Amino acid sequence: MMLSNILKRGLLSTNPWTSVLRYASTSGQHTVLVVLYEGGEAGKKNKNILGCVENALGLREWIKQNKLENNLKLVVTSDKQGENCMAEKILPEASVVISQPFWPCYLDQTRIDKAKKLQLAITAGVGSDHVNLEAACKRGITVAEISGSNVVSVAEHVVMQILALVRNFIPAYKVRKVVSRAYTEGDATKGHAQN
Known part of the structure; x- marks a missing residue:
């Protein structure tokens, strides 16, 4: 199902938490x-x-605020790899799976087949390369991300990279290592440089 069709049908808002709220209702x-x-x-x-x-x-706080304790069972884990991991055990009953781009719960064909109740896969960040989009589309599973959530951090990274280049930071750092191994004795500097 195309994203535009999902939006037209009202299954997904631009805010994935609103989508979770719709499913919970x-x-x-x-x-x-x-x-x-x-x-x-x-x-x-x-x-x-x-x-x-x-x-x-x-x-946890959001569920309490919206009085959804009776509608949503929240299972939070870091255990995501291997046949007996927590993610594998919970997948068959999961309606929603939320993971991150740098700690993804890979939703491949096998896992999607196992997750019979899955309706929504959210990336708490950007990117959806850890979800088999073709398999999700065939099953009618909505795949969402938090677009633009990393805009500030990416901009900060770029500015710092520019500063590192302009200020010659890396070579200056290497000089610091060389200087830390040198010492003075009288008027002479002794020691040696290692890379």
Whole structure:
């Protein structure tokens, strides 16, 4: 199904969370499988690190705010590889799968066949190359991403790369390594340079 047809039919808004809300408003309970990386201590201490298991993209709070506890069963895991991983166990009951571009839950033909209830696959970021789009299309599964979510970080990266080139940062860094191995004795500098 073409994205334009999906939008016309009202199955997907430009905001994927609105799409989840639409699915949640239908009868029955829907399982949302969220595959994220482990944030460890940093994730526990900093609630702004949304993309980790500990903070679950803010979905736990969002579900409570929208009073969807009876409609959505949220399963958050980092375990995504191997036949006995958590993602494989939950896929058959999942209506929605959310993962990230840098910690993707690959939805290949086999996994899509296994996920009989799957209606929506969201990338919490940009890109959908970890989803077999042809198989998803045949099954009528909506595939969405958060377009433009990385605009600021990409711009920052480009500006820093420009500064690194203009200010000759890399060669200057190498000089720092050489200088750190040198020492002075009287008027003479001794030591040696290694690359």
